[in-house]
Amino acid sequence: MISKALEEYVKTMYVLKKQLGEIRVTDIAEKMNCSKASVTKSLNSLKEKGLVNYEAYGKITLTKEADDIAQKALEAYDIVYLLFNKLLNLPDDKAKDEAEKVKKVLSDEALNSLAKYLHTTLGLVNLDCRYDINQKKCRDCIKRNTVKQNNE
Amino acid sequence: MISKALEEYVKTMYVLKKQLGEIRVTDIAEKMNCSKASVTKSLNSLKEKGLVNYEAYGKITLTKEADDIAQKALEAYDIVYLLFNKLLNLPDDKAKDEAEKVKKVLSDEALNSLAKYLHTTLGLVNLDCRYDINQKKCRDCIKRNTVKQNNE
DNA sequence: ATAAAATGTTAACCGAAGTTAACAAACAAG
DNA sequence: CTTGTTTGTTAACTTCGGTTAACATTTTAT
Numbered sequence: 001m002i003s004k005a006l007e008e009y010v011k012t013m014y015v016l017k018k019q020l021g022e023i024r025v026t027d028i029a030e031k032m033n034c035s036k037a038s039v040t041k042s043l044n045s046l047k048e049k050g051l052v053n054y055e056a057y058g059k060i061t062l063t064k065e066a067d068d069i070a071q072k073a074l075e076a077y078d079i080v081y082l083l084f085n086k087l088l089n090l091p092d093d094k095a096k097d098e099a100e101k102v103k104k105v106l107s108d109e110a111l112n113s114l115a116k117y118l119h120t121t122l123g124l125v126n127l128d129c130r131y132d133i134n135q136k137k138c139r140d141c142i143k144r145n146t147v148k149q150n151n152e
Numbered sequence: 153m154i155s156k157a158l159e160e161y162v163k164t165m166y167v168l169k170k171q172l173g174e175i176r177v178t179d180i181a182e183k184m185n186c187s188k189a190s191v192t193k194s195l196n197s198l199k200e201k202g203l204v205n206y207e208a209y210g211k212i213t214l215t216k217e218a219d220d221i222a223q224k225a226l227e228a229y230d231i232v233y234l235l236f237n238k239l240l241n242l243p244d245d246k247a248k249d250e251a252e253k254v255k256k257v258l259s260d261e262a263l264n265s266l267a268k269y270l271h272t273t274l275g276l277v278n279l280d281c282r283y284d285i286n287q288k289k290c291r292d293c294i295k296r297n298t299v300k301q302n303n304e
Numbered sequence: 305a306t307a308a309a310a311t312g313t314t315a316a317c318c319g320a321a322g323t324t325a326a327c328a329a330a331c332a333a334g
Numbered sequence: 335c336t337t338g339t340t341t342g343t344t345a346a347c348t349t350c351g352g353t354t355a356a357c358a359t360t361t362t363a364t
Contacts, residue, residue, distance in 0.1 A: 005351060025312055038352055040313055045350090057312060057359060088265035098262045105253035113240040157321060177342055190322055192343055197320090209329060209342065311360070316353100323348070330341075 002049065004104065007069060008032065009042045010051060013062055014070030023060040076103035079115050086122055154201065156256065159221060160184065161194045162203060165214055166222030175212040228255035231267050238274055 002010070012031045013023045020027065025043075029036045043060065046052040051066040053059075062070065080102045085095035106114070154162070164183045165175045172179065177195070181188045195212065198204040203218040205211075214222065232254045237247035258266070
């Protein structure tokens with residue numbers, strides 16, 4: 001199992017790839033609020049674990065596995081964000097903070113239940129699965145309806 | 153600020169005090185799934201930080217500050233447990249697992265909103281503040297209605 | 305083409321939290 | 335009271351994630 005810290009690196013890199021088209025040490029360090037040295041070290045750990053393709057001074061890319069990890073985590077973020085912002089009415093920035101933290105600890109099962117609940121309760125009526133409550137679909141709907149959140 | 157790890161020790165000790173009437177190294181190690189050596193080390197850190205009264209081979213007691221930390225955390229547990237068990241309908245054991253993890257990361261503000269929401273949504277009609285929605289009261293009500301959960 | 309600036313790596317270090325193994329203290333029972 | 339068991343502590347070590355400082359590489363601009 002990958003550590004919390006390394007997972008953070010993976011997610012950060014995933015977002016950077018989307019946002020900037022490439023993944024650079026400096027940008028990772030910036031986003032993670034840590035030194036570049038620390039980034040380099042973590043990249044080597046991630047390489048060990050087969051999560052990153054990387055040679056010193058070379059291009060950095062995530063492997064399929066890392067990509068999946070990141071995607072799942074970001075999907076979780078969207079769901080939890082909805083809980084805090086739309087259901088509990090926390091201000092946007094607070095909701096984001098909480099989502100950031102809570103998404104990291106939720107199990108898949110809990111996430112599914114939450115997605116389902118939000119789906120029905122918030123009445124996301126523009127969704128094609130509105131009365132066909134099925135966990136996979138609920139999660140997909142939420143994903144489609146919150147894409148902007150990812151480009152923070 | 154106290155670290156996550158040390159906070160876990162504090163909460164464990166709080167519960168042990170309630171359950172067994174005293175706090176012993178062996179029992180802490182048992183609950184925390186770690187070595188007794190590790191417990192001793194942590195006790196010394198906690199003493200440094202003024203969270204525990206402790207001398208080698210002596211009685212262990214929590215200071216007022218530690219007690220407050222633990223109480224707050226356990227209150228958080230109750231609220232989050234309700235979310236997963238009563239609102240999202242997760243089975244009891246799963247709800248407990250999630251609550252255990254989520255309570256650790258939620259801000260006070262998020263917890264208040266959540267308590268409020270649960271209070272109205274679950275219609276805890278035996279509560280004297282049912283239509284006087286006030287965050288402090290909601291939290292108190294939930295606390296009164298979930299006392300058994302603490303004696304896990 | 306080369307000098308300066310930006311970027312990335314390495315080495316040596318730190319602190320937190322854990323471990324095991326050996327030892328010390330406390331307690332219970334004959 | 336002394337002995338054996340349980341309980342607690344210490345010492346030496348490990349791993350993880352971070353740091354700074356010095357160095358190497360790459361890129362950019364003249």
